[in-house]
Amino acid sequence: MSSSGRKRPNLVAEKRYTKKKAPAKKAAGKKTARKTSKPQKRRSPRKTVKRNPISRLFRWMVRAFWGITWRVSVVFGIMLAIGILYFVSTMPDMEQMVDGRTRGSVTILDRDEKVFAWRGDQFGGMITAQTVSPHLKNAVVATEDKRFYRHFGLSPRGIVGAMRINLSEGRSALSGHGGSTITQQTAKLLCLGVPHDPKQMTEREYEADCRQGSIWRKAKEAVYAMALETKFTKDEILTIYLNRAFLGAGARGFEAASQRYFGISANQVSPAQAAMLAGLLVAPSRYAPTNNLKRSQERSLTVIKLMEKQGYLTSAEAAHARANPAVLSKAANAHAGGYFADWVMSTAPSFLTRETTEDVIIQSTLDQRIQRAAEEAIDYIFTNKVREGSKAQTAVVVMSSDGAVRAMVGGRETRVTGAFNRATQAYRQTGSAFKPFVYATALDLGYNYNDYVRDEPLTINIPGSGPWSPDNYDHKYRGMVTLTEALKNSLNIPAVKVSEAVGRENVRTVAGMFGIQSDLAAGPALALGASESTLLEMTGAYAGILNGGQSVTPYGMIELRLQGDDTPMFGQEGGMGERVISRNAAEQLTYMMHQVVESGTGHRAKLSGYQAAGKTGTSQSARDAWFIGFTADYVTGVWMGYDDNTPLTGVTGSGLPAEIWHETMVRVMDGLPATPLPMINGQPAAPYVGNDSPSRNNQRQKSSNPIENLLIQLFGGGG
Structure with missing residues (x-):
């Protein structure tokens, strides 16, 4: 092997111990302090903590509940969103929703062409929350839903308050007061968008179904209400409500009711009139002023109080409304000819009267002066000449x-x-x-x-x-x-x-x-x-x-025509016929x-x-x-x-x-x-002379009239 020429060090084992360093020299004149190491505490072995099984179960249940709740909430939210979107997609425009009558109306005029009776569902025409009298708008909101412009269609406070009132009155929490908002009431009036099908159920059954109060129905109404809030503005929802609400005497909507009771448009009503109309919402038939004006006026006092409390009326305006309660128009107060109107309705074709889907005008033969005369005569006789408590009846034509x-x-x-x-x-x-x-x-x-x-x-x-x-x-x-x-x-x-x-x-x-x-x-x-x-x-x-x-x-009908048409569909049916005598x-x-x-x-x-x-x-x-x-x-x-x-x-x-x-x-x-x-100038008969034969004007003892002779043959001398 070649080498680089440098000598490699010897391989030695790694030293296991290091050399001790030499102690430092003591400084002159100072003692060296002896350092002692602090003894360390020995760690004791880990103790096992025993947990309470009830506590463990509770914590498990909380975690499970939370896990289920947030998942269910997500599912519920998705379903709610789907329901709202579905209803929004199926809703027609507002203008198509204001007149939801399943039948038309019949307005009956007297012989002088003045209105005296209404039949069917009267609709006076569309009004809006912007054009209607501010007093009427405020009266409805104050009476039915004071937080209308602040909630999202539902009012949890209103629902809780209604449940509390129900319980205090001895009913179940869900029976009686419902705490419904105007939006929810509108949903009910719209019957959740389900149109009436005469083939499936009668109109009475349809309306009963729309008003049912089951929990499932209320849940659907809540979803539909939120859909209304999603698609329409607050004023548009109020417009639908003002036009569809039933207000007694066949009036559908506040315009028809205002015309029916006061003879003016809902755009012109005073605070007292607005209070009376809004007061009808709680029970239209009971509080209808044509049924009991005093009861209706007393109900309107409650509405005036609410309007004053919520700032819609000043103290002076409220005092004036109380001192001058609303009264019926002359036509509404007369309330004449109910029997006559029913009879006229029965004599005309049913598809244009009792079952009409159109708005019909009938001019009749009624004379309201004569009608009042007959009614007053009956009242006078039964008040003054018939014993009290008598059940005897009478009729006059x-x-x-x-x-x-x-x-x-x-x-x-x-x-x-x-x-x-x-x-x-x-x-x-x-x-x-x-x-x-x-x-x-x-x-x-x-x-x-x-x-x-x-x-x-x-x-x-x-x-x-x-x-x-x-x-x-x-x-x-x-x-x-x-x-x-x-x-x-x-x-x-x-x-x-x-x-x-x-x-x-x-x-x-x-x-x-x-x-x-x-x-x-x-x-x-x-x-x-x-x-x-x-x-x-x-x-x-x-x-x-x-x-x-x-x-x-x-006969009682002169002519029948559709509202807005000048040409009659039917004319007089009746009158003088052939000669009898x-x-x-x-x-x-x-x-x-x-x-x-x-x-x-x-x-x-x-x-x-x-x-x-x-x-x-x-x-x-x-x-x-x-x-x-x-x-x-x-x-x-x-x-x-x-x-x-x-x-x-x-x-x-x-x-x-x-x-x-x-x-x-x-x-x-x-x-x-x-x-x-138109009668003859009759003369009294001359005294009868003779035995059995009749005398005609005392001119002959025996009649030449074959009818008189027949009487004599049948019954003897007297005929």
Whole structure:
């Protein structure tokens, strides 16, 4: 091996120990301090800590709960976001959401084209939170949701407060007050965006489903409310709410309600009016001012207090609103013709009235002055002349001679809607009110008002039933009487004799042509009013007598048109029809009925300064009492009885019904000129001379009239 020439050091083992350094030399004159090393403490072996198993379990549960909670929260947040986005994507524009009615409205005008009744869901047109009266906007917010402009659609404070109130009132936390915000209420009004499908459920079922309060439903409403807040501004949400809220009397939205109750736009309401409208939200039907104005005014005081407390009204403005509460408009206060409006609705096509999806205008024949007259007359009689607590009912119909109905009252409670109408729906026995049609038949066939007929005991054998013996009301017989006297005193036996002589079928035909469409009795009791009819039919039939013998179809609608259109879709259906009896016969019959009022059974109906004609009627066992009569201007029918057919006590057609007729016509005729009745200038009959033969105007002992001879053959000398 080659070498570099340098000597390498010897390899030695690595030293394990180092050399001790020599101690340093001591400094002169100083002692060296001895350093001692501090002894180190020996570490004790690690002790094992025993943990409490309950504590370990608790800490595990906390960690598990937190782990589950944040994961569930994330999932819930994602689902909530998806739900909100879904609802936002399916929501239409605001303008499409303000009118959500499932049916249209019907506005009914009187003969002077003034509004007097509404039916269906009335929508007055769109209003906005920017254009509506600031007082109304503030009243709604103060009453329904004072934090409306600060929350995100839900109000946790409101929900907690509502739960506390529910518990304090003894209910469950979720029953009663809901703490809903205006946004949540809007979600409910929109029914979560689910449209009404008539094929799936009725409108009533649909609205009930929209108002249900299950926990699941409330959860969906909360999501929908947040979606509303996401898509629309606060004022847009309030606009939807103001237009969709139901406020009683068929009014949908504050514009319709303001027009309905005050006759002005919601953009013009005062603080007092705004408070009354906002107060309806809690219970529209209960607080509707047309139902109970005082209750509605008391509720508005609460709203005024809230508006003042929240700074929307000054103390002076609040005091003025309290001192001057809102009142109804003249049209709303009248609230006239509820029965009439219901009847008109039933006579027009259902798809344009009861089931309309359009807004319809109907001009009617109603005269509100005459309507008030009838209502006031009923109130006067039942207040002053009927015993307190009586359940007896009444109905009144007033019409012109052509059948145009001017007023209708279907019961003692006049301010009603949808109630049983005794003027059009109650079929009752007519009693002696039917007798004019018996004499109308005879007069048209040649009889004379002064012809005689004998009032005497009578028995008729009815095949299959046996003998039948009619009797007069007072159980007395008057011998030979004229037809006028027989009608004036409502004698039964002469009416039956005349009916049998002229033929029952002829009487049935004449009555039917005059408008009595109900089934008429087939036997001889037909002449005594054993058949049933409605007051409207009977009054229309009497109108045919007044107009000279032409048939009449009562009507209440002049024309029907869609709102915004000038061309009517339907015109008048009814009025005068074909002739039933001759004009001479009608004028004779009018004279005979005039004598009923002048000195007969209807004398309580007599009017001072006006000629009147009419007829009383009392059915078997006094279950029905009638008076129907007319002046030259109007025909008025009155019925009285019990709904359950209980006999009247001490009441006949010549009593209270005649007095109701009198009180009605005194008010109806007030200020009208005294026009004479269209009747003959009747002369009293000459005294009867002879044995059995009738005398016509005392000119002959035996009649040449074949009808009178038939009476003689059938029933003897009196005919």
